[in-house]
Amino acid sequence: DGGITQSPKYLFRKEGQNVTLSCEQNLNHDAMYWYRQDPGQGLRLIYYSQIVNDFQKGDIAEGYSVSREKKESFPLTVTSAQKNPTAFYLCASSGTGLTPQHFGDGTRLSIL
Amino acid sequence: AQKVTQAQTEISVVEKEDVTLDCVYETRDTTYYLFWYKQPPSGELVFLIRRNSFDEQNEISGRYSWNFQKSTSSFNFTITASQVVDSAVYFCALSSGGYQKVTFGTGTKLQVIP
Numbered sequence: 001d002g003g004i005t006q007s008p009k010y011l012f013r014k015e016g017q018n019v020t021l022s023c024e025q026n027l028n029h030d031a032m033y034w035y036r037q038d039p040g041q042g043l044r045l046i047y048y049s050q051i052v053n054d055f056q057k058g059d060i061a062e063g064y065s066v067s068r069e070k071k072e073s074f075p076l077t078v079t080s081a082q083k084n085p086t087a088f089y090l091c092a093s094s095g096t097g098l099t100p101q102h103f104g105d106g107t108r109l110s111i112l
Numbered sequence: 113a114q115k116v117t118q119a120q121t122e123i124s125v126v127e128k129e130d131v132t133l134d135c136v137y138e139t140r141d142t143t144y145y146l147f148w149y150k151q152p153p154s155g156e157l158v159f160l161i162r163r164n165s166f167d168e169q170n171e172i173s174g175r176y177s178w179n180f181q182k183s184t185s186s187f188n189f190t191i192t193a194s195q196v197v198d199s200a201v202y203f204c205a206l207s208s209g210g211y212q213k214v215t216f217g218t219g220t221k222l223q224v225i226p
Contacts, residue, residue, distance in 0.1 A: 035216075040121070042203060042218040043157075058213075090157065100147060101214060103157040 003027065006091050006104035012112050013078065013085060021076045021107045023091035030096060032074035036060060037088040037106075046089075049074055078109065086111050114139040116206050118217035125194050126225050133189045133220045135204030141165075144208030146187045148178065151201040151219070163187065165208075194224045 004025045013019045025032065031050045035043040045058030049068040063082025068074055074093075078085045088108050092101040115138040125131045137146065148160040161171065163180050171178050175192045191198055204217040 033214075040218060042118075043216040045213065048213065088155065090155075092157075100159040100162050101157075102159065103149075106155040108155075 004091055004093055004102055004104035006089075006107050008107060009105065011107055011109045013109060014112050016080045018077055018079050019109070021078070021089055021091075021109070023074045023076065023104060024072055025074075025091075025093040025102075026072060027093055027095075027102060028071070029093035029102070030071070031094045032068065033092040033094075033101065034058075034064070034066065034074070034076045035090045035092065037090060043090065046076065085109055114141075114144075114206050114208055114215045116204050116215050116217035118204055118220050120220045121218075122221040122223070124223045124225060127196060128193050130190060130192050131194055131222065133191075133202050133204075133222065135187045135189065135217060137185050137187065137204070137206045139206060139208045141208035144206060146180065147205040147207070147214070148187075148189050149203045149205065149216075151203065153200070157203065160189075191222075194222075196224050196226050198222060199224045 007022045033048040034046040036046055037043050044060050046064050047055055047058050047066040049055035052068055052071050055066050055068050063079055065077045088106050090106045091104045094101045117136045144165045146163045149157040151157050168180050177190045179188045201219045201221045203219045205214050207214045
């Protein structure tokens with residue numbers, strides 16, 4: 001079945017450590033997105049990519065980095081510069097035009 | 113700038129009651145899309161509906177219905193005869209400006225009590 005796979009489901013980060021969250025889609029979608037969800041704050045956009053080898057900052061990009069080397073993959077790195085990384089991270093993808101975004105199951109990141 | 117307001121943080125209803133989730137949006141664009149998503153306890157967001165700004169027809173899908181009113185910038189969602197499986201967080205979202213960036217509301221947590 002087509003869909004979006006995020007891994008791992010749970011991730012723990014030590015102080016000063018970079019961690020990478022994986023997002024893979026087999027929907028042949030051009031656009032991919034990363035969101036952060038905190039309790040009571042809804043979803044906030046971190047980065048998005050509309051095409052391979054191109055991506056733009058969202059509303060809260062500081063402390064995060066991404067790459068888009070393949071259409072299917074859009075990994076997110078949470079760097080040590082992100083001082084409050086504990087959150088639920090959701091990856092999404094969409095086709096051309098303003099089509100609905102399809103979401104993965106999310107990764108929950110916590111600090112050790 | 114665009115904004116989505118879901119003023120109801122949490123709602124509790126008894127099973128079989130009807131419930132309406134409110135959504136008010138702001139945008140300066142004349143062309144835009146509105147969405148509703150459901151987030152069950154498992155975490156993933158499930159797409160429910162998309163409506164474009166030129167289509168004000170209300171829509172019904174089973175027990176779900178949506179009321180889009182441009183005059184009041186609202187896109188409300190009603191669940192008829194609620195069931196325990198409807199318990200989730202529901203997000204309203206807006207996309208405008210001709211690109212894929214979507215603005216989400218803060219969500220309404222619905223609890224349906226058996």
